[in-house]
Amino acid sequence: MTERITNFSAGPAALPLPVLEHAQRELLSLPGVGASVLEISHRSKTFIEIMDRAEADLRELLGISDDYQVLFLQGGSRLQFSMVPMNLLGEGQSADYLVTGSWGKKALAEAIKEGNTRVVWDGKSTGYDRLPTADQLDLDPSAAYAYFTSNETIQGVQFLDEPVVGDVPLVCDASSDFMCRPLPIEKYGLVYACAQKNAGPAGVTVVIVRKNLLERSRDSLPGYLNYREHAQHNSMYNTPPTFGIYMVGLVTKWLREEIGGLAAMEIQNRAKSAMLYEAIDRSDGFYRGHAATDSRSLMNVTFRLPGDQLEGKFVADAGSAGLTSLKGHRSVGGIRASIYNAMPVAGVERLRDFMLEFCEANR
Ligand SMILES: *Cc1c(COP(=O)(O)O)cnc(C)c1O
Numbered sequence: 001m002t003e004r005i006t007n008f009s010a011g012p013a014a015l016p017l018p019v020l021e022h023a024q025r026e027l028l029s030l031p032g033v034g035a036s037v038l039e040i041s042h043r044s045k046t047f048i049e050i051m052d053r054a055e056a057d058l059r060e061l062l063g064i065s066d067d068y069q070v071l072f073l074q075g076g077s078r079l080q081f082s083m084v085p086m087n088l089l090g091e092g093q094s095a096d097y098l099v100t101g102s103w104g105k106k107a108l109a110e111a112i113k114e115g116n117t118r119v120v121w122d123g124k125s126t127g128y129d130r131l132p133t134a135d136q137l138d139l140d141p142s143a144a145y146a147y148f149t150s151n152e153t154i155q156g157v158q159f160l161d162e163p164v165v166g167d168v169p170l171v172c173d174a175s176s177d178f179m180c181r182p183l184p185i186e187k188y189g190l191v192y193a194c195a196q197k198n199a200g201p202a203g204v205t206v207v208i209v210r211k212n213l214l215e216r217s218r219d220s221l222p223g224y225l226n227y228r229e230h231a232q233h234n235s236m237y238n239t240p241p242t243f244g245i246y247m248v249g250l251v252t253k254w255l256r257e258e259i260g261g262l263a264a265m266e267i268q269n270r271a272k273s274a275m276l277y278e279a280i281d282r283s284d285g286f287y288r289g290h291a292a293t294d295s296r297s298l299m300n301v302t303f304r305l306p307g308d309q310l311e312g313k314f315v316a317d318a319g320s321a322g323l324t325s326l327k328g329h330r331s332v333g334g335i336r337a338s339i340y341n342a343m344p345v346a347g348v349e350r351l352r353d354f355m356l357e358f359c360e361a362n363r
Contacts, residue, residue: 006347009325010153010300010338011176012196018258019250019342037246042239050242051235054249061256064185064208071207071227072235072245077175077194079225080205081107084147084171084190085114087217087227093144096120098137098163101128101152102331103173111147120146128155130292134164145169145189151177153197154329156302156336157295162187169213177299178206179255180341181266189213195244198299198340200251204244255341265341269298272339272348276301279355286359290334304334311335314358323351 007014027036033046040047055070064070073079084107089095094116097108100123111117120139121132139146146165151158153176162170162184169189178193185191190209196202209227217228223237230237235245259265277296280287280303290302305311314335315327328334339348 003322005322005324006343006350007324008337008339008343008351010197010329010336011194012202013198013338013340014342015200015247016251016254016258016342019247019254022250023247038243040242042236042242047242050249051240051245054245054252057249057252057256058206061179061252061262062183062185062208067211068185069209069211069214069227069231070235071209071230072240072248073205073207073230074203074241076202076205077103077173077192078106078110080173080192080207081110082114083225083227084145084192085111085117086221086225088169088171088190088213089115089144090216091115094118094140094142096140096143096146096165096168098132098146098148099123100131100149100157100159101155102329103152103154103175104147104149107147107149107173115144118143123157126292127290128152128157129290129295131157131159131295132163137163137165139165139168141166141168143168145171147171147173149173151175151180151297151299153300153338154302154332154336155290156297156300157291158297158299160294169210176338176340177297179252179262179265180269180298182262195248197338198342200248201244204241204248206248251341259341266298268345269339269341272343272345273298273301275348275352276337276339276355279352279359283355283359284363286363287355290332299338299340301337301339302328302332302334308333310362313362317358318351318354321350321354323354326351 096118098121099105120137146168148163150172171189172191174191174193176197178198192207194205214228214231217226223229280289288304318326326335328336
């Protein structure tokens with residue numbers, strides 16, 4: 001077998017090795033079933049048990065109460081950019097948007113097609129390198145909802161805490177930091193995450209929505225785009241992404257049983273990101289972090305080197321050392337190390353050591 005690389009991909013991203021091994025063991029036959037999860041009916045007892053267990057484990061891990069519905073949908077986070085306003089933004093209402101980076105901007109662009117929106121803060125003037133303070137938010141107390149992106153995957157800025165929006169339902173795109181730390185679900189009206197960053201493979205998106213918000217979904221919406229329809233059918237409105245749900249279940253089980261829960265995961269994530277930020281801060285300006293210090297992401301560490309040429313060399317030399325996918329997003333350039341839950345401490349140590357050596361040799 002070929003050796004596995006140290007994979008800093010932003011998404012689809014590395015999965016925990018024990019999860020892949022578990023899936024590998026069961027790929028030809030689930031225990032006692034004689035067929036793969038890829039080959040059985042979504043309405044079979046076996047699959048319904050898999051899905052129920054995945055949901056129960058998610059509820060346990062995140063502390064999700066019965067006031068919330070958990071949905072497993074398709075269409076990625078991009079579809080949620082549209083489904084959120086289609087379902088939650090009524091006629092004559094307006095929704096508040098916090099624009100803290102590329103994903104927030106794209107979500108707003110889709111919402112504008114569906115109804116009235118207000119931008120309560122936009123980080124454009126400083127290149128989306130920081131997050132707003134509470135007093136900078138120009139909130140509408142009668143907004144249908146207030147929308148934010150907890151972690152901007154491309155810029156590498158992450159909210160430490162939820163923005164305070166009063167009684168307005170808080171909606172969050174948590175795609176790239178879902179389950180990186182405990183989440184106070186009760187503060188949210190709706191939170192969603194495509195799985196392929198931190199929770200599983202591409203193809204399934206977890207949506208957690210407060211049940212009383214489901215009343216807002218209009219009957220005239222296309223069935224697939226209606227949250228209430230999905231809730232009434234328990235994510236079985238149509239064939240759900242069965243393999244993705246199975247994998248999210250395995251990741252959740254891994255977080256519970258092998259990591260020891262989200263508080264333990266957060267401690268590990270803090271230690272991992274601190275290693276890289278320290279290497280940046282101690283480099284005397286050779287590495288320049290993109291995010292302002294108090295907005296730094298635990299998941300996506302973004303930085304620049306002096307010049308495109310050195311950045312190219314950094315990516316190439318790192319690749320030769322088995323450290324891959326470090327090139328920043330094409331829209332912002334530079335370097336991005338995505339260090340989601342599945343990235344082991346040892347992998348981050350290897351990158352940190354490489355950064356120190358590269359700085360010595362090239363400064
Ligand atoms: C990756 C990502 C998306 C887009 O997800 P798709 O599943 O490709 O639609 C949206 N928001 C954030 C924060 C992301 O990281």
